[in-house]
Amino acid sequence: MTATDRPPLLAVQGVTKAYPGVVANADVSFSVGAGEIHALLGENGAGKSTLVKMIYGLVKPDSGTMTLRGAAYAPSEPRAARASGVAMVFQHFSLFEALDVAENVALGMENPPPMRELAGRIRQVSQDYGLPLDPGRKVGDLSAGERQRVEIVRCLLQDPKLLIMDEPTSVLTPQEVEILFKTLRQLASEGTAILYISHKLEEIRSLCDAATILRRGRVVATCTPRDKTAREMAEMMVGAVLSPPERGARRDWPATAPALQVTNLSAASPIPFGTSLKSISFSVGRGQVLGIAGVAGNGQDELMLALSGELRTAPGMVQSFGVALGAKGPNTRRRAGFVAAPEDRLGHAAAPDMSLVENALLTGAIRKGLTRNGFIDWAATRDFAERVIKAYDVRTPGSGVAARALSGGNLQKFVIGRELSQSPDVILINQPTWGVDASAAAAIRQAILDRAADGAAVVVISQDLDELLEIADSFAVLNGGRLSVPRPVQGLTIDEIGLMMGGAHGMEVAHGHA
Amino acid sequence: MVTLEKRPSPSRFWSAATPVVAVALTMLAGGVMFALLGKNPAEAIRTIFWDPLFGEFAWYLRGQLLVKAGPLILIAIGLSLGFRAGIWNIGAEGQYIMGAIFGASVGLAVFPTDNRLIFPAMIIAGAFGGWLWGMIPAILKTRFNTNEILVSLMLVYVAEKILSKAALGFLRNPEGAGFPGSRNFNSYPAAANPELIAGTGMHWGVVMAFIAVIFAYILLQRHILGFQIKLAGQAPRAARFHGVNPQRMVVLCLGISGACAGLAGVFEVTGPAGQISIDFNVGYGFTAIIVAFLGRLNPVGILLAGLLMALTYIGGEMASTNLGLPAAAIQAFQGMLLFFLLAVDVMTNYRIRLFTKGAA
Numbered sequence: 001m002t003a004t005d006r007p008p009l010l011a012v013q014g015v016t017k018a019y020p021g022v023v024a025n026a027d028v029s030f031s032v033g034a035g036e037i038h039a040l041l042g043e044n045g046a047g048k049s050t051l052v053k054m055i056y057g058l059v060k061p062d063s064g065t066m067t068l069r070g071a072a073y074a075p076s077e078p079r080a081a082r083a084s085g086v087a088m089v090f091q092h093f094s095l096f097e098a099l100d101v102a103e104n105v106a107l108g109m110e111n112p113p114p115m116r117e118l119a120g121r122i123r124q125v126s127q128d129y130g131l132p133l134d135p136g137r138k139v140g141d142l143s144a145g146e147r148q149r150v151e152i153v154r155c156l157l158q159d160p161k162l163l164i165m166d167e168p169t170s171v172l173t174p175q176e177v178e179i180l181f182k183t184l185r186q187l188a189s190e191g192t193a194i195l196y197i198s199h200k201l202e203e204i205r206s207l208c209d210a211a212t213i214l215r216r217g218r219v220v221a222t223c224t225p226r227d228k229t230a231r232e233m234a235e236m237m238v239g240a241v242l243s244p245p246e247r248g249a250r251r252d253w254p255a256t257a258p259a260l261q262v263t264n265l266s267a268a269s270p271i272p273f274g275t276s277l278k279s280i281s282f283s284v285g286r287g288q289v290l291g292i293a294g295v296a297g298n299g300q301d302e303l304m305l306a307l308s309g310e311l312r313t314a315p316g317m318v319q320s321f322g323v324a325l326g327a328k329g330p331n332t333r334r335r336a337g338f339v340a341a342p343e344d345r346l347g348h349a350a351a352p353d354m355s356l357v358e359n360a361l362l363t364g365a366i367r368k369g370l371t372r373n374g375f376i377d378w379a380a381t382r383d384f385a386e387r388v389i390k391a392y393d394v395r396t397p398g399s400g401v402a403a404r405a406l407s408g409g410n411l412q413k414f415v416i417g418r419e420l421s422q423s424p425d426v427i428l429i430n431q432p433t434w435g436v437d438a439s440a441a442a443a444i445r446q447a448i449l450d451r452a453a454d455g456a457a458v459v460v461i462s463q464d465l466d467e468l469l470e471i472a473d474s475f476a477v478l479n480g481g482r483l484s485v486p487r488p489v490q491g492l493t494i495d496e497i498g499l500m501m502g503g504a505h506g507m508e509v510a511h512g513h514a
Numbered sequence: 515m516v517t518l519e520k521r522p523s524p525s526r527f528w529s530a531a532t533p534v535v536a537v538a539l540t541m542l543a544g545g546v547m548f549a550l551l552g553k554n555p556a557e558a559i560r561t562i563f564w565d566p567l568f569g570e571f572a573w574y575l576r577g578q579l580l581v582k583a584g585p586l587i588l589i590a591i592g593l594s595l596g597f598r599a600g601i602w603n604i605g606a607e608g609q610y611i612m613g614a615i616f617g618a619s620v621g622l623a624v625f626p627t628d629n630r631l632i633f634p635a636m637i638i639a640g641a642f643g644g645w646l647w648g649m650i651p652a653i654l655k656t657r658f659n660t661n662e663i664l665v666s667l668m669l670v671y672v673a674e675k676i677l678s679k680a681a682l683g684f685l686r687n688p689e690g691a692g693f694p695g696s697r698n699f700n701s702y703p704a705a706a707n708p709e710l711i712a713g714t715g716m717h718w719g720v721v722m723a724f725i726a727v728i729f730a731y732i733l734l735q736r737h738i739l740g741f742q743i744k745l746a747g748q749a750p751r752a753a754r755f756h757g758v759n760p761q762r763m764v765v766l767c768l769g770i771s772g773a774c775a776g777l778a779g780v781f782e783v784t785g786p787a788g789q790i791s792i793d794f795n796v797g798y799g800f801t802a803i804i805v806a807f808l809g810r811l812n813p814v815g816i817l818l819a820g821l822l823m824a825l826t827y828i829g830g831e832m833a834s835t836n837l838g839l840p841a842a843a844i845q846a847f848q849g850m851l852l853f854f855l856l857a858v859d860v861m862t863n864y865r866i867r868l869f870t871k872g873a874a
Contacts, residue, residue: 310754331757342755351749353524361741362756371738378736405522 009034009193010055010073010086010162015064017050023217024050028064030212030219032162037184037194039204039225042214043237043437048197051214052164055195056088057081069161079110085161089151089168097140097273104139105154125156129183140273144295145176152183163187164195169203170463173295174498181207199237199438201230215239238438245446245470247453253286257322259337259457260284260307260426265317265326267306269481275299277306280483282476284457286425289448290486291472292461294501299481300461301343304430307459308340309333320426334366337425341415343434343461345408349415352404356396359403360385360418367422384421392417392447393440409436413444420447427451430461445471465497477501518864528861533808533819536855543854544847553837561836562829562847575832577715579824581786584720585610585778587820589802591726592774594811596767598734600747603768605651605666606775607799608673609644613776614783615680616643618696618790621705622685625697632704637718637780644776645769647673652768656761662768674795681792696790699783707785719781723820726774730813743767775799801827804852826851 008031017025025047032038040048053059055066057075066073068084075081078088095104102119106112113121119135126133131149139147148168155163165184169177184194184207198204204211205225213221213236221236228236265280277299284290294300305311307318308330315324320336330340340363342348350359361381365371370381385399392413396406403411416432432448433441449471452458461478462468468475469489476486477500484500541563545555566575589606596603603609617640624632651665680686685696699706710716734740746753746763754760778798787794805823809815830844 308755309757329757329759330755334757340755344751347749348751348755351745351752353748354745358741361738362745362752365738374738375736376738376741402523 008032008067009036009069010195011067012051012055013065013067015051015054015061015066017054017059017061025054025061026217028214028217028219030222032193032195034161034193035188035191036210037188037196037208039208039211040195040197040214041199041201041204041211041233041237043199046214046237047217048214049166050217052088052166052195052197055081055162056086056164082110082158082160085159086164087155087158087160087162088164089148089155089166091167091170093147093151095139095147095150098138100136100138101133101142101150102135104150105135105157108154109157121157122153125153129153129156129186130179131183144297145172145179148172148180152180156187160192162193162195164197166197167199168196169198169200173501174465174494177203201225201233204233205230213237234438245442245449247449251287251453251455253455256286257319258283258285259320260459261319262307263317263319265303265306265313267302267311267313269299269302270305270311271301274302275481277302278481280481282483282486284426284459286455286457287452288474289452289458289460289472291468291475291489292459292478292483293463293465293468293475293497294461294478296463298478300430300478302481303478303483304340304342304428304461307428308338308342331366334363334422338428339363339367339419339422339424339426340428341419341430341432343430345411345415345434346404350403350411353402355402356389356394356399356406356414357382357385359414360388360399362418364418364422367424385418388414388417388421391421393443408434409440412436413440416444416447420451423454424451424456427456427458429459431464432460432462433464433467441467465494517867518860519867520864521862524862525865528858529810532855532858532862533810533815535858536808536851537822539854539858540847540850543850547843547846547850548839551839551843553839558833558837558839561833562826562844565832566825566828571832573713575828577709577713578828579821580715580720581717582824582827583820584715584717584723585782585798586802586805586823587817588719588723588726588778588781589771589775589799590805590809590816590820591723591730591813592771593802594806594809594813594816595730595733595743596771597806598747598811599743599763599767600750601764601767602663603648603651603666603771604663604803605647605668605670605799606771606802607795607797608666608670609647609772609775610779610782610799611670611673611677611795612647613640613644613779614787614790614794615676615685615779616640616646616776617780618680618685618699618783621699621702621784622696625702625705628704630704633707633784636705636784637777640776640780641773642776644779645773647776648768648772649765652765655764655768662764666768670799677790677794678792681790681794685790687789694792698788699785700788705784707781709785717781717785719778719785722777722781724817727813727817734813775802801848804848807852808855823848823851 011031013029015025015028028051040051042048050059054061057078057080073084075084102115102122105122106118112118122133122135131153133146133149133153139150168180172180188194196208208225211223211225212219215237261283263281265277267277269276275298282290306313309328310330313326315327317326319325323336325333325336346352351362361370361376364384368384370377370384382399389396389399394414395410412434413436433444436444448458460468460472472489474486475489475492477484479501541559545559548555548558566572589610593603593606617636620639621632621636647669650669651662654660654665655662681694687695687697707718742753742758745756746758746760783790783794801823805816805819809819826848833839834841834844
């Protein structure tokens with residue numbers, strides 16, 4: 001069946017939304033039929049989020065019309081959208097960690113029933129749809145996948161006609177993704193339409209009936225995902241032909257102590273509700289890339305802090321070429337050849353209100369020699385910032401612009417470029433291609449491999465398995481603050497990786513209660 | 515409906531225009547207040563802003579301008595570094611008092627020796643006294659995670675008690691017939707901080723304030739430490755990532771601002787005030803907070819703001835003697851300045867958007 005066979009549940013006609021300086025959606029039209037799983041596909045910044053925000057009543061279109069079940073539909077706020085049978089699961093959850101599941105669900109409802117009745121309904125719905133969930137558990141104790149179930153169940157209790165899901169699988173293990181897909185297929189078979197936002201093409205091929213592809217705010221194509229290859233869809237999304245990254249010729253480096261050696265690294269988390277690191281050991285030699293996978297919140301941030309020097313440990317826990325650095329701060333490690341790009345770009349890797357020039361100084365001061373006797377050489381700093389901007393295609397009006405004025409993807413390119421341009425010996429990156437479009441992601445991966453070919457040891461932490469398998473030589477999983485033994489990437493299957501990641505978190509427990 | 519929308523980048527125009535607009539609004543609102551008090555608003559504003567500079571007694575009052583502006587600028591420069599780093603020293607008044615007591619103690623201890631090293635030694639002791647008083651909240655914060663705002667503020671009252679004790683006890687003039695207050699430094703040349711050019715009000719403390727302005731300007735514009743101070747205030751996590759040690763930053767900023775306040779205190783006690791007395795402190799340490807913000811935490815801005823604030827002090831005194839305006843009205847007027855400044859300051863980072871109802 002194709003989209004046109006079904007009576008359209010939601011029809012969007014000629015919707016346009018402009019923000020100062022950017023047109024987020026230009027004349028977008030598409031429709032979703034009852035029981036259809038419809039993908040909205042596009043790079044970051046293509047306008048997917050703005051489009052669904054209009055459907056969910058968070059943003060008002062400048063022009064264009066929408067109809068829902070044949071009637072004109074113009075929700076003034078999310079409450080109106082929910083009343084019309086539209087529900088949305090956001091990429092970032094809005095849950096209170098200190099409350100239990102049922103209390104969180106009640107907070108999101110217009111007229112919550114008494115708690116006892118609500119708990120019963122949560123059990124019922126979670127059982128009906130194969131989403132194991134115990135209404136009495138504290139949300140703070142739940143895995144990311146379970147938290148998402150809370151959000152989904154909250155939506156399902158409202159009996160939606162249209163369910164919008166924004167990047168739902170970015171926090172899930174492969175096994176959890178399967179559970180989610182079963183639920184979505186069941187919902188669709190009962191007549192609920194699902195609008196599914198993602199840029200993961202294989203998922204869309206296996207799940208969706210139809211896809212609308214957006215590029216720079218416009219609909220550039222519609223297709224039936226099953227009939228296209230992932231590459232064809234990616235090229236429609238990007239509007240260009242993509243090539244996979246190339247590895248430089250493998251060179252033999254003189255035998256030395258490893259560029260990065262981590263031995264029995266244990267540290268309490270400095271982050272509230274964080275995950276402590278528990279005797280992590282690995283080593284990375286020159287020219288090697290270690291990929292570390294794992295669902296967010298399993299110690300990625302803490303590991304990054306311990307490697308970059310923000311979190312200090314016993315001296316021997318982190319060594320580089322035989323030199324103990326565990327007790328040294330970030331600047332000493334930079335002098336020793338380390339560069340690092342933490343996950344949170346705005347506020348951690350970059351200062352939001354400072355210019356790109358100042359942000360270039362932030363980490364470049366030492367390795368690029370931007371200060372003399374403590375006095376800043378602003379000309380050299382500006383020059384460094386502008387070279388990064390040029391080399392990494394950072395779209396900005398100039399180097400004097402505040403970091404927060406850049407889009408997430410462009411800031412990402414700047415941060416990664418700033419670190420990779422410092423001829424490093426050890427590269428530490430958390431989520432290298434977070435928020436960047438497919439062509440920029442390819443460029444970043446290529447740049448990482450180039451640095452590795454130049455002799456850098458690379459540690460990449462990412463939740464994107466495809467990315468890790470593409471660039472890493474060896475692969476390990478961080479789970480609950482422990483790192484699995486790194487294994488060579490060659491010959492590793494997705495199922496094995498899923499099991500390394502701990503399978504579907506909390507399944508058994510939840511079933512036991514249900 | 516009116517909403518505030520965050521600007522993509524801070525507005526340079528509003529950043530520069532804020533103090534001017536704030537002063538203009540203060541004049542307007544102040545004028546209304548003076549009118550309600552039954553005074554001629556135009557005359558009151560003229561008395562405050564114009565007469566000290568160009569009026570009948572300007573020959574004397576112009577000199578007073580630097581005398582009042584000097585300590586305000588010196589203290590505000592020190593405070594501004596901490597404020598930039600997000601470290602809130604509210605206790606400059608106490609550090610100012612302690613600087614004066616430490617400096618005066620050194621001078622009085624060697625009275626009546628004549629040696630050209632006495633005055634420099636007193637200055638160093640004054641800076642040390644202020645620094646020491648700033649170190650108390652610094653160490654309590656780094657060791658026990660106390661709040662520096664509360665601790666530094668409460669230490670002002672401790673310093674005031676010590677000041678009374680000094681004026682009535684250990685620093686009292688033995689030849690003063692039992693009156694409270696120390697010997698007068700103006701009659702002890704080796705320890706005095708006289709007017710350098712007659713009629714200008716210029717003394718070593720004012721020179722020091724100008725040096726502090728230049729020093730702070732270079733620090734913030736050109737030096738990595740200035741960059742780290744700004745970074746620590748704007749993005750604490752990015753600062754740690756850069757390699758800033760937050761504890762060190764607390765010690766450094768409270769130390770610098772304490773030392774600056776201490777310097778202002780010792781220059782004041784050896785010069786314009788002349789002696790340690792019970793009512794030696796007149797609120798420079800608190801007013802400097804307004805000066806620091808009025809100057810947008812920028813050294814040159816603080817220089818101008820210090821002069822403006824000194825003007826409202828002198829003009830305010832004139833207005834209360836000549837026009838019979840209550841002192842509280844003058845204080846309210848100065849408070850309005852900070853109020854409007856903070857209100858207008860919103861425009862730097864936000865713009866006002868007007869919506870017709872329903873379009874939001």
